[in-house]
Amino acid sequence: MLETANNDRQTGGPAGGRRARRHAETRAEILEAAWEIARSEGLAGLTMRDLxxxxxxxxxxxxxxFASKHEIYDAMFAQGYRQLMERWEALDLPDDPHDLALVAMRLFVEFAVEDPARHQLLFQRTVPGFEPSTESWAVAQEMYQRTLVAPMAAIGITDPHLLDLATALGTGLADQQISNDPGGDRWLRLIDESAEMFLTHARSRKRRR
Amino acid sequence: MLETANNDRQTGGPAGGRRARRHAETRAEILEAAWEIARSEGLAGLTMRDLxxxxxxxxxxxxxxFASKHEIYDAMFAQGYRQLMERWEALDLPDDPHDLALVAMRLFVEFAVEDPARHQLLFQRTVPGFEPSTESWAVAQEMYQRTLVAPMAAIGITDPHLLDLATALGTGLADQQISNDPGGDRWLRLIDESAEMFLTHARSRKRRR
DNA sequence: GTCTATATTTGGATAGAC
DNA sequence: GTCTATCCAAATATAGAC
Known part of the structure; x- marks a missing residue:
């Protein structure tokens, strides 16, 4: 072996060590395989043997x-939220409030529908004994801030009630699409109309104050 | 035994036979116990031994x-939909469209929140290999007709898009409440506002035609 | 780090006596 | 209809050799 002079032992070594790098690569490979299984067999159908x-x-x-299967779920949880954030950052954000709301809702719903298992893990958390770690929760919170709270504030919506209403609308469309028309577009087609309804409502509330 | 002269054999006898009646009672007891376990241990936590x-x-x-565990889930599925229907029939329905929409949405969301396991079985169907039987599906369809399609038609809303939008809004509120604020009322408090938003939107679409 | 072998647990379902 | 005794399969996780 060539790294006998390299003093990073096990996984505790410096982030750039050859061994640590290889380790991280394999971890990533395992996670990718885990997603594939979850997609085809369902989230609960993921087993260590198959993986x-x-x-x-x-x-x-x-x-x-990974120390346990739960730790794998936990890594997937954080990774899923990071994916959504990256997807958001990669967007070309429009200035018009109406368009921005529409783009945001479309991103969220399409992200959910394109991988129902991921949606289940991230937003429904119906895996038997799984609770995300505090680190993973932090990632989820950051996503919420960056892709919902901040852009909404940018178009003048800061009322927490309205933010909650927006998340309900988004998850509702996603859940209905996934549960009652998998592979179709029955609820996907309502995204634009929903965003419009929400914005009109938000504006009317603001006017009333 | 007293029923030697009674010629209903096994479960195939007349519906009123003593043996058949007892059988049905025990079935009902089993289902009640199954709901209790599902509520406390989660839907997937139901096992034949515990039950x-x-x-x-x-x-x-x-x-x-019951021939199998799936058959138990199936009976629970149909029972859940029947419960929701009965709850609806028992209501004192207001004439005013606004009030009717509000009452309907409130019923649905509160029904979901009061028993998340039931909501999961009926509306998310994330139980590993479970598919409802055609008989149970028929019950679900009847519920949909009686508690959504018919009352909506009564207040002049027949556009299928709008019905789908209403279900998305209802399940969205329910799912968010269950997933992100269990035991609280963060999304429950938005029911009235949501119903109002929906009705205003529905009216504006009608006007535009 | 990876393997074989295995401990341990758990759960659905069946056989056959009573 | 209910029981005891089991079967069978699957799954997480560990021990210890290499």
């Missing part, structure tokens, strides 16, 4: 990368 | 009443 098989390992070897 | 213990049986005895 190991898909990355060309035996089940016990996974424990060199 | 049997709660009704004072051993697990194999349950198979005299």
């Amino acid at each position: 190991a098989k898909r990355v060309g390992m035996r089940a016990p070897s996974l424990y060199s990368y | 049997a213990k709660r009704v004072g049986m051993r697990a194999p005895s349950l198979y005299s009443y």
Whole structure:
């Protein structure tokens, strides 16, 4: 081995060490395989055996990368929120409030629908004994700030009630699409109308104050 | 035994036979116990052993009443929809469209929130291999007709898009309340405002035609 | 780090006596 | 209809050799 002079031991070494880098790469591979299984078998259908098989390992070897199955769910949870944030940052944001609201709602609903298992993990949290770690929760909170609170403030909406109403509308469209018309577009087609309804409502409340 | 002269054999006898009646009663007891377990342990936490213990049986005895665990889920599914329908029929329905929409939305959301496991079974269907039978689906369809389509038609709303928008709004409020503020009322407090927003929107669309 | 072997638990379902 | 005794399968996780 070439790294005998390299004194990073196990996973505790410097972030750029060859061993640590390889370790992180394998972790990423495992997570990618986990998403694939979750997508095809359902979130609860993810098992250590299947996961190991898909990355060309035996089940016990996974424990060199994750301490438990819950830790894998936790990493997926944080990764999912980061994905949504990156998707948001990559957008070309329009100035017009109406368009901005529409783009935001469309992003959220389409993100949910394109991977129902991910939506279930991130927003419904119906996995038997799983609770996200505080670190992963922090990622979720940051997403909420950056992709909802901040842009809404930019178009003059700061009332917490209205933010909650917006999230209800978004998850409602997503959940209905996923549960009652998987693969179709029955609720996807209502995104524009919903955004418009919401904005009109928000404006009328503001006027009334 | 007293029913030697009674010629209803097994479960195939007349609906009023003593044996059949007893059988139906036990089935109902089992279902009630199943709901209790689902509420406390989660829908996926329901096991035949626990269920049997709660009704004072051993697990194999349950198979005299239900052919499989899926059949139990299926009976719960139909029962849940019947409950919602009965709840609706028991209401004192107001004539005013605004009030009617509000009452309907409130019923739906509160029904969901008061038993999240039931909501999950009926409206999210995230139980691993469970698909409702065609009979149970028919019950669900009837609920949809009687508690949504008909009353909406009564207040002049027949556009299918608007019905879908209404269900999205209802499930959205319910899901957010259950997932992000269990035991609280953060989204419950938005029911009135949501109903109002929806009605205003529906009226404006009608006017535009 | 990866493997084989295995502990341990759990859960659905069936066989067959009573 | 209910029981005891089991079967069978699946799943997480650990021990210990290499």
